[in-house]
Amino acid sequence: MTTDLDFAPLRTERLTLRPLRAEDAAELHRLINDWEVVRWLSRVPFPYPRELADDWIASTHRQLAEGSAWHLAIVGQDGDTEVLVGCVGLTREADSRRAELGYWVGRRFWGHGVAAEAAGRLARWGLAHLDLDRIFAHVLEENARSGAVLQRLGLKESGRAEAHFLARNGRLPVVCFEGGREDMTEFPPTAEPVVPKAEPAAGAKPMLLVAACALVDPDGRVLLARRPEGKPMAGLWEFPGGKLEAGETPEDALIRELREELGIDVSAACLAPFTFASHDAGRFHLLMPLYLCRRWEGTVTAREGQALAWVRPNKLSDYAMPPADKPLVALLRDFL
Numbered sequence: 001m002t003t004d005l006d007f008a009p010l011r012t013e014r015l016t017l018r019p020l021r022a023e024d025a026a027e028l029h030r031l032i033n034d035w036e037v038v039r040w041l042s043r044v045p046f047p048y049p050r051e052l053a054d055d056w057i058a059s060t061h062r063q064l065a066e067g068s069a070w071h072l073a074i075v076g077q078d079g080d081t082e083v084l085v086g087c088v089g090l091t092r093e094a095d096s097r098r099a100e101l102g103y104w105v106g107r108r109f110w111g112h113g114v115a116a117e118a119a120g121r122l123a124r125w126g127l128a129h130l131d132l133d134r135i136f137a138h139v140l141e142e143n144a145r146s147g148a149v150l151q152r153l154g155l156k157e158s159g160r161a162e163a164h165f166l167a168r169n170g171r172l173p174v175v176c177f178e179g180g181r182e183d184m185t186e187f188p189p190t191a192e193p194v195v196p197k198a199e200p201a202a203g204a205k206p207m208l209l210v211a212a213c214a215l216v217d218p219d220g221r222v223l224l225a226r227r228p229e230g231k232p233m234a235g236l237w238e239f240p241g242g243k244l245e246a247g248e249t250p251e252d253a254l255i256r257e258l259r260e261e262l263g264i265d266v267s268a269a270c271l272a273p274f275t276f277a278s279h280d281a282g283r284f285h286l287l288m289p290l291y292l293c294r295r296w297e298g299t300v301t302a303r304e305g306q307a308l309a310w311v312r313p314n315k316l317s318d319y320a321m322p323p324a325d326k327p328l329v330a331l332l333r334d335f336l
């Protein structure tokens with residue numbers, strides 16, 4: 001029996017992360033009933049009873065349906081055949097915006113970067129699509145290989161603790177890791193198109209010029225767009241816009257971005273300068289003029305698959321936004 005869960009598989013270059021299926025149970029049992037795998041996992045018994053695989057798969061479906069955990073099969077391709085490689089999961093912590101990341105990979109698939117590829121994909125997906133700000137994980141102190149995986153994702157060591165390990169029948173020392181969007185550095189900002197023509201003074205940061213726009217509808221609501229997975233700060237809400245390309249004015253850039261991202265036509269005359277952000281973003285300095293626009297042609301559509309929200313000014317602060325936007329939101333709320 002194949003269970004059809006409402007979860008679109010996540011893909012990476014080599015792997016697919018999809019809900020477990022009842023028919024995965026036998027292969028899952030074969031891979032996980034291995035002391036070399038189980039000895040590193042805190043909540044897994046050894047030996048691993050065959051029926052537990054069925055129960056576990058059923059429980060992952062319940063959790064997916066209620067939105068409390070996302071435990072997925074990691075599958076690869078061998079020619080035309082799908083091969084179960086391991087599992088990866090994200091479990092929401094009660095009453096917080098954190099989730100715990102966990103994974104295991106069958107012994108014969110070790111040494112090929114599978115864990116980092118799968119765990120990184122799921123962690124970035126979670127930060128971009130769920131109501132989460134932080135990802136955490138713990139690994140046995142002696143499990144340097146798994147610690148290196150978490151560091152590769154960008155998670156930072158946050159402390160030491162002890163955890164119970166079922167298969168070892170006792171508590172053992174673990175290293176804790178944690179990180180947020182800003183730590184997941186797989187896609188660092190690269191293009192800094194507006195660099196002063198003269199060589200910057202030694203030590204000066206490049207200036208990143210971004211034009212952004214608060215579209216205001218006839219009900220006085222403001223459009224926010226959620227930064228998509230794959231971009232820095234994925235999952236935060238922002239004003240539509242983007243970087244200036246060479247030779248563009250801020251108005252040119254906005255007209256182009258609003259057409260590309262939202263499918264609407266705006267004329268320069270309808271873009272009213274409102275305020276700006278000047279923000280030290282670490283590797284660069286962000287200078288971002290914010291325009292107001294109440295008139296456009298066409299229907300606002302998410303052309304790049306991004307989530308959109310029309311938000312009442314007094315509700316803007318309910319949306320997590322990049323730090324540079326915070327002062328802009330306060331001004332906008334007072335103005336509208």
Ligand SMILES: Nc1nc2c([nH]c(=O)n2[C@H]2C[C@H](O)[C@@H](COP(=O)(O)OP(=O)(O)OP(=O)(O)O)O2)c(=O)[nH]1
Nearest residue numbers: 189191210212231238239240241242243322324325
């Ligand atoms: N559009 C927009 N960008 C913002 C806001 N706040 C904020 O810090 N930024 C930052 C995030 C990024 O570092 C930068 C925008 O870069 P981006 O990568 O989204 O721009 P883009 O649309 O040109 O993207 P791309 O074509 O290079 O993928 O400005 C905001 O409210 N709107």
